[in-house]
Structures are given as C-alpha cells and as structure tokens.
Amino acid sequence: MRLRDPPDSRSFPRLGGERVKSDRHPKPDVEAALKRAEKAGLKVKRDQNGHRWGFVICCPCTAQTKVWSTPTSPGTEGKKIDEFTRRHSGCA
Template identity: 40%
Template sequence: MISKGRHPKNSIAQALDGAREASMVVTEVHKGHRWGVVRCACGADFAVWSTPRNADTHAKQVDRFVAKHRACVTEQTGEFEEG
C-alpha cells in the first residue's frame, strides 16, 4: 500500500519530490482521476493525475512546470538562484 502523500507511480512520485524540494506546495486532493495539485508561489497550479496514460510523460510535465516556475519561488523568497 502507498503511504499517504505519495503518488502510486514511482516516476511521478520522484517528480513530486523534486517539486517539494523546489519549495512548491504539493497537495493531495482526490477528485475523480485527479490525485492532487502542485502549486507555485505565483498562484499557478498543475493538476496531477492518479492514472495517467503514460506515467513517465506525466512526470516530465511536472518537471517542466517546476522548471518554468522555479523563478517565481525564488522571487517570493527573495533568494537569488544562478543559472
């Protein structure tokens, strides 16, 4: 059994761990096929599905969302990130 707060697909669970490390809020909200939401400090969010057609592709989409919004998190916290 999967522990609460952990996605059942390993590739997506790893992508969500990366989102948490990037100071984004990962909320588990089961509603239909939706597993939860990744929220950025700017207010943008990304729906995470519990049963995606291709788990690896969905994990890459989560990674792209995190990469796109990484600057928002650093703006909100006042930190400077090189790169």
C-alpha cells in the same frame, strides 16, 4: 482562464516536513517528480477527486498544474511536473 486561489497550507498534512506516506503517488516516475517539485520550493497538495490525484502549486504566482492518479503514461506525467517545476522554480 482564471486560476483558483491556492488551498490553505494548514489543510495539508505534514510529518517532519514531508508528505505523509498515504499522500505518495502510486507511480514511481510521478512520485519522483513530485519530490523534485517540493525540493524546488513548490507546494504539492493531495486533493483527490475522480482521476485527479492533486496539484502542484506555485504559491507566489498562484499557478498550478493537475496531477492525475491514473496517467496514460507515468513518464510523460513526470515530465509535465518537471517542466512546471522548471518554469516556476524562480518564483518559489
């Protein structure tokens, strides 16, 4: 499986180093995991398309994981993001 190139960082709106309020995930468990991913040095990209909310991207190795806007289980979605963060925190 070939991964797409990470999106251009200039297209990601920033406000004082954090995501803009409208870019926050509606599920608290998922939003907390996204904040932990950002703190670990990964990039969180809002790119809504259908049920997809966006991506968590590891820029050095170009790996990415999808984040869903309507996950079946927000807790499981948060754990998936935390696992991706743990595996790629050494890259960032």
